[in-house]
Amino acid sequence: MSTNIDFYFDFMSPFAYLARHRLAACAAEYACEITYKPIDLAKAKLAVGNTGPSNREMPIKLKYLVKDLKRWADLYNLPFGFIGNVNTAKLNKGVFYAHENGRVDDYVSQAYHLTWGESGAPDDVELLRKLALSLDWDPSDFLAYLDSDDAENAYQASIDDAISKGVFGVPTMTIDDEMWWGNDRLFMLEAFLAERFSSSKAIA
Numbered sequence: 001m002s003t004n005i006d007f008y009f010d011f012m013s014p015f016a017y018l019a020r021h022r023l024a025a026c027a028a029e030y031a032c033e034i035t036y037k038p039i040d041l042a043k044a045k046l047a048v049g050n051t052g053p054s055n056r057e058m059p060i061k062l063k064y065l066v067k068d069l070k071r072w073a074d075l076y077n078l079p080f081g082f083i084g085n086v087n088t089a090k091l092n093k094g095v096f097y098a099h100e101n102g103r104v105d106d107y108v109s110q111a112y113h114l115t116w117g118e119s120g121a122p123d124d125v126e127l128l129r130k131l132a133l134s135l136d137w138d139p140s141d142f143l144a145y146l147d148s149d150d151a152e153n154a155y156q157a158s159i160d161d162a163i164s165k166g167v168f169g170v171p172t173m174t175i176d177d178e179m180w181w182g183n184d185r186l187f188m189l190e191a192f193l194a195e196r197f198s199s200s201k202a203i204a
Contacts, residue, residue: 084121
């Protein structure tokens with residue numbers, strides 16, 4: 001039975017963009033399944049009392065983060081350009097449509113490419129149409145779903161689940177009762193999987 005990794009993310013986070021790339025490779029190496037759990041990052045932060053300013057409101061820190069993000073992108077050999085805006089609710093809700101259509105991995109990969117890879121705006125209707133077409137979906141059906149009660153309810157349930165499990169930021173990865181927060185903690189998750197994989201081979 002394969003190991004499941006829950007990946008809590010919000011498309012607004014560049015660190016989740018970076019983490020997802022490395023996590024996908026890690027999951028493939030250890031034959032893991034990734035369950036994508038989109039959340040509203042602002043709501044998760046407020047739920048734990050994090051009411052401080054965002055990085056965008058701290059110019060000195062932001063200047064450093066821009067360089068840091070580009071270093072990570074270069075390390076992973078990923079295209080990188082700042083997202084058009086942070087209105088990611090519709091893009092996040094699209095994950096549930098992708099799940100219903102059996103294309104979650106492809107959806108997340110393409111959505112990240114169009115936003116953090118190509119600096120697209122996540123709420124741009126043309127970007128959403130392009131995304132749907134790239135996955136051979138009917139754009140009108142996809143857009144209608146994003147505005148539906150079903151999408152809103154699924155999204156809220158995902159946010160509530162994250163908050164109930166103590167998720168306070170993104171990217172957050174969990175395996176059973178273990179949690180790792182941040183792109184720079186993936187090496188710890190990889191070590192955990194390596195040990196589990198080694199133990200299972202020894203038993204076999």
